[in-house]
Amino acid sequence: MSTQSSILDRILLNPQQRDAVVCDRWPQLVFAGAGTGKTRVLTAKIAYLIEHHRVNPYHIFAATFTNKAAAEMRTRVENLAGISCAGMWIGTFHSLCARILRQQAGRIGYAPSFTIYDDNDQMSLIRTVMKELEIDERTMQPRHALNLVSTFKNACMTPSDCAPNAQGYYQKEIVRVYERYQSRLHEQQAMDFDDLISNTVYLLRRDAEVRQRYQDMFRYVLVDEYQDTNTSQSMLVRILGGSHGRVFVVGDDDQSIYGWRGAQIENILSFEKHFSGTTVFKLEQNYRSSQRILDFANAVIGYNGRRAAKTLWTERTGGMEVAVSRYGDDRQEAEQVVECAARLAGTGTRLGRMAVLFRTNAQSRVFEDALRKRNMPYVVVGGMSFYERKEIKDCLAYLRLVINAKDDVSCDRILNVPSRGIGAKSRDMLVARARAAHCSMMEAILTGEFGEAEGKSHKGFESLRELFMHLREMAQGGAGPDAILDEMLTLSGYVDSLEEEGTDEADGRLENINELLNAVAARRKEKPGLTLAEFLEEVTLTSDIDRWSETQDAINLMTLHCAKGLEFSIVFLVGLEDGLLPSRQNFDDNAKIEEECRLLYVGCTRAMDRLFCSHTDQRWRFGSLMPMTPSRFLAQVPETLYTFFDHTKAAAAYEKISAATPHVPRRQEREVRRQTPREQAYDEYSQEEIQYRIGQHVVHRNYGRGKILSVSGFGPDMRLTILFHDGTRKKLMARFANLETP
DNA sequence: TTGTTTATTCTTTTT
DNA sequence: GAATAAACAA
Numbered sequence: 001m002s003t004q005s006s007i008l009d010r011i012l013l014n015p016q017q018r019d020a021v022v023c024d025r026w027p028q029l030v031f032a033g034a035g036t037g038k039t040r041v042l043t044a045k046i047a048y049l050i051e052h053h054r055v056n057p058y059h060i061f062a063a064t065f066t067n068k069a070a071a072e073m074r075t076r077v078e079n080l081a082g083i084s085c086a087g088m089w090i091g092t093f094h095s096l097c098a099r100i101l102r103q104q105a106g107r108i109g110y111a112p113s114f115t116i117y118d119d120n121d122q123m124s125l126i127r128t129v130m131k132e133l134e135i136d137e138r139t140m141q142p143r144h145a146l147n148l149v150s151t152f153k154n155a156c157m158t159p160s161d162c163a164p165n166a167q168g169y170y171q172k173e174i175v176r177v178y179e180r181y182q183s184r185l186h187e188q189q190a191m192d193f194d195d196l197i198s199n200t201v202y203l204l205r206r207d208a209e210v211r212q213r214y215q216d217m218f219r220y221v222l223v224d225e226y227q228d229t230n231t232s233q234s235m236l237v238r239i240l241g242g243s244h245g246r247v248f249v250v251g252d253d254d255q256s257i258y259g260w261r262g263a264q265i266e267n268i269l270s271f272e273k274h275f276s277g278t279t280v281f282k283l284e285q286n287y288r289s290s291q292r293i294l295d296f297a298n299a300v301i302g303y304n305g306r307r308a309a310k311t312l313w314t315e316r317t318g319g320m321e322v323a324v325s326r327y328g329d330d331r332q333e334a335e336q337v338v339e340c341a342a343r344l345a346g347t348g349t350r351l352g353r354m355a356v357l358f359r360t361n362a363q364s365r366v367f368e369d370a371l372r373k374r375n376m377p378y379v380v381v382g383g384m385s386f387y388e389r390k391e392i393k394d395c396l397a398y399l400r401l402v403i404n405a406k407d408d409v410s411c412d413r414i415l416n417v418p419s420r421g422i423g424a425k426s427r428d429m430l431v432a433r434a435r436a437a438h439c440s441m442m443e444a445i446l447t448g449e450f451g452e453a454e455g456k457s458h459k460g461f462e463s464l465r466e467l468f469m470h471l472r473e474m475a476q477g478g479a480g481p482d483a484i485l486d487e488m489l490t491l492s493g494y495v496d497s498l499e500e501e502g503t504d505e506a507d508g509r510l511e512n513i514n515e516l517l518n519a520v521a522a523r524r525k526e527k528p529g530l531t532l533a534e535f536l537e538e539v540t541l542t543s544d545i546d547r548w549s550e551t552q553d554a555i556n557l558m559t560l561h562c563a564k565g566l567e568f569s570i571v572f573l574v575g576l577e578d579g580l581l582p583s584r585q586n587f588d589d590n591a592k593i594e595e596e597c598r599l600l601y602v603g604c605t606r607a608m609d610r611l612f613c614s615h616t617d618q619r620w621r622f623g624s625l626m627p628m629t630p631s632r633f634l635a636q637v638p639e640t641l642y643t644f645f646d647h648t649k650a651a652a653a654y655e656k657i658s659a660a661t662p663h664v665p666r667r668q669e670r671e672v673r674r675q676t677p678r679e680q681a682y683d684e685y686s687q688e689e690i691q692y693r694i695g696q697h698v699v700h701r702n703y704g705r706g707k708i709l710s711v712s713g714f715g716p717d718m719r720l721t722i723l724f725h726d727g728t729r730k731k732l733m734a735r736f737a738n739l740e741t742p
Numbered sequence: 743t744t745g746t747t748t749a750t751t752c753t754t755t756t757t
Numbered sequence: 758g759a760a761t762a763a764a765c766a767a
């Protein structure tokens with residue numbers, strides 16, 4: 001790092017960005033509209049502090065919402081300031097808090113190796129709690145209970161804080177569930193996502209010594225996406241940064257889309273109230289999108305009333321028109337979007353720079369089908385991630401139990417997987433024994449507490465005891481996660497039982513397990529000292545988007561939420577219909593409708609060069625065709641800001657959009673995503689696949705003439721529902737039905 | 743106790 | 758239509 005060159009010479013900043021970076025009057029708030037260089041300012045600020053103000057990197061606390069954003073910040077600071085950021089406090093709120101809590105676990109009655117429960121684990125726990133309290137799932141939905149518990153925690157309210165405010169039977173029951181849920185978590189040495197934040201806040205509030213320590217340590221507190229912070233997160237920022245006031249937050253109220261997760265848009269709108277003497281900056285020059293796209297996006301967000309005043313502008317005047325298309329149904333929508341993408345790929349835009357964005361994960365399916373049909377490579381980001389699969393969760397549960405024998409949720413999960421003759425009855429007996437001995441299920445197994453249980457289950461318990469004795473010994477002996485996982489897979493019989501099954505599904509699972517082994521090994525290579533505990537924490541706190549990178553040349557399919565913070569040359573915004581965007585579930589509440597509008601705005605502002613919006617007349621939902629109307633957000637965009645294409649009126653309109661996008665011969669492209677054996681089976685089958693359509697008339701040799709009501713599945717799994725002339729309705733496997741067309 | 747069939751609810755969005 | 762839970766058979 002040369003002494004005469006300043007950070008400001010090495011990074012290009014406009015006057016507003018520069019003002020924010022060099023400002024030394026704290027606290028500071030930056031309103032950064034979409035595509036205005038938010039990350040650039042944040043990283044420049046850190047580099048500037050380190051280099052110009054000679055701030056020790058370890059005195060900086062920088063929080064983001066995704067690991068991806070954190071990793072990006074890290075590497076950019078490293079490049080800019082020419083230092084290594086290893087060990088620096090740059091991370092997500094959750095991982096930074098986990099780090100503090102592991103250092104201080106003893107102070108709040110936890111072991112440093114506490115387990116982190118994800119959404120799935122939370123659900124299992126709340127279910128067992130409700131069962132214990134004898135609350136019927138029909139009177140209280142576990143999902144709803146969990147949401148309320150989460151709301152309490154986000155506001156840093158303990159069960160005893162809630163109790164006095166609880167009115168009526170239902171609320172009192174909820175508090176009872178919360179109380180029991182929380183004590184079970186503690187007994188099992190586990191914390192859920194919300195606990196990571198709220199327990200840190202409790203710790204810092206209660207323990208003056210610890211508080212002092214971290215306040216001294218974190219002399220600068222920086223936060224990205226401040227509009228997404230919830231109450232506990234803003235409390236944390238206030239505790240850490242409030243005393244010295246050196247707080248720097250960046251955000252955009254127009255991109256607040258996590259209200260449903262407790263985010264308080266008020267945190268950014270009234271930041272100045274909490275932090276007196278705040279200097280406010282506004283970044284309004286957009287470097288991402290063309291003028292046409294920006295105009296369209298601005299019109300969309302204009303639907304909302306309450307906003308911090310700002311006007312985005314760009315030097316990229318003109319650009320291609322925004323297209324709004326109407327399609328007959330979702331299948332047509334998918335086919336045409338894919339066709340359009342293929343054409344554009346032929347004119348030079350790489351598929352990796354295109355994205356299809358939708359409101360719900362379920363919408364990805366039609367696009368996957370359409371893309372697969374054309375042999376085009378695609379990546380689905382989010383949705384059911386690798387680490388959410390059953391077999392992977394099972395493996396992780398085993399590993400968690402090795403570290404933390406108090407984890408009953410994990411024990412429950414693997415107790416009889418693979419089956420060892422321990423059914424519901426034996427399980428209940430184990431739980432009863434454990435409770436009598438004041439210990440956890442696994443602890444009871446390890447001490448042989450299952451006693452003289454007769455028959456099959458005794459053998460099962462005994463094998464579990466041996467397995468875990470062995471694995472725990474390995475872990476204590478310093479064995480790495482890869483070795484422990486490998487040993488567990490063979491000794492538990494997990495692999496054997498899958499191999500025995502021999503079905504395509506079991507093969508797929510085995511393959512996934514293999515991939516997990518590879519992932520652990522790879523991670524271990526990158527970071528040789530990686531402990532089992534660290535690996536598990538990494539896995540639970542890492543999401544699908546964190547691993548996403550644009551290097552693959554495949555079109556990206558993801559939800560609007562997932563797309564935040566990303567940019568693409570070409571964006572297809574699909575399913576812009578009332579009930580979907582805005583979601584029907586948010587119809588009742590105006591604040592929620594406004595959040596849906598912001599969601600659409602986020603989607604529009606992802607596009608750099610071209611934006612294609614679409615809606616359909618009919619869409620398959622819940623297994624039947626539902627009539628749809630265009631989104632109310634589209635209705636208020638002036639028609640001059642886009643070109644409308646009606647694809648329901650057959651060829652004429654279609655020709656028009658074809659002309660708009662130059663035609664190129666279809667290219668055969670290889671799918672980047674690895675195919676599972678199951679998918680290969682489908683592909684092989686589809687070579688000779690017979691096409692069936694809804695409404696098609698067919699003849700069956702036993703049942704006679706009939707009409708196809710619905711088609712489900714594809715390949716060898718394709719099923720047909722057929723209404724026969726005698727009025728009977730039958731569901732048949734297409735490949736066995738031997739249908740003829742009359 | 744296990745594996746199969748039937749009934750039910752469900753879809754927002756995720757660290 | 759799909760995934761899951763309860764119900765049922767073996």
